[in-house]
């Protein structure tokens with residue numbers, strides 16, 4: 001056996017949409033064109049029958065799988081980046097926050113503003129997080145933020161404007177005993193449009209990384225299609241875990257060229 005493709009239906013995914021999880025593996029020494037042709041042959045009658053969302057994360061080194069998925073009409077939705085906390089902190093030089101803004105821990109009083117910002121943002125810009133406005137995801141996010149503001153260990157940051165209103169948020173989903181990654185976290189981040197494009201993200205990442213170091217978390221992971229996040233990913237020395245594929249992906253391959261030069 002030189003290649004394998006397997007799929008299973010997952011009704012209750014963490015992102016809130018019933019999905020077909022598709023996994024692909026192949027030997028690296030197998031001829032790429034044969035693997036690609038085999039995958040196209042096997043998956044072309046199957047994909048139309050997978051009548052829900054697809055959940056497909058393929059490592060960037062699996063180029064025959066990339067090529068086959070493209071030929072089957074899928075595209076890249078986001079890249080999955082992995083960062084090492086100490087290394088990222090050392091590489092990311094600080095920059096001053098624009099006047100009037102400051103970064104603090106999130107409190108219970110911030111919940112209405114943060115929830116409203118997150119829900120509005122992803123309803124308006126679904127291409128940067130297709131599942132983030134789904135009712136199930138939103139309900140889970142609300143529960144998690146409610147719990148987080150009551151936990152001394154949580155790492156939830158807000159950017160405040162001069163009136164003290166939360167106009168940005170970065171939330172860590174801490175996983176201190178991950179069996180694969182070790183002490184790790186995923187994250188979500190969001191800025192109000194009024195403070196975007198002003199260099200706030202660098203300071204927010206610095207505060208996040210400092211908080212992770214204090215908690216002994218060594219790895220941070222997240223999927224993105226945002227150019228600013230992809231750019232600072234390079235600055236922080238993050239590595240590419242892989243790419244998430246979808247039907248009707250919203251971006252052309254060139255959108256991810258800084259991480260996937262050949263598309």
Ligand SMILES: CC(C)(COP(=O)(O)OP(=O)(O)OC[C@H]1O[C@@H](n2cnc3c(N)ncnc32)[C@H](O)[C@@H]1OP(=O)(O)O)[C@@H](O)C(=O)NCCC(=O)NCCS
Nearest residue numbers: 128189190191196197198199200201202224226227228231
């Ligand atoms: C993602 C988001 C936080 C980025 O915020 P932003 O205000 O645009 O980011 P900044 O202005 O701080 O820019 C951060 C860096 O990216 C760079 N950058 C911004 N846009 C860029 C682009 N199109 N291409 C390359 N680099 C870019 C900036 O120059 C800056 O780099 P520097 O610090 O080295 O100068 C913001 O777009 C957002 O909140 N979006 C909605 C929520 C969302 O999509 N969340 C999911 C994120 S994975």
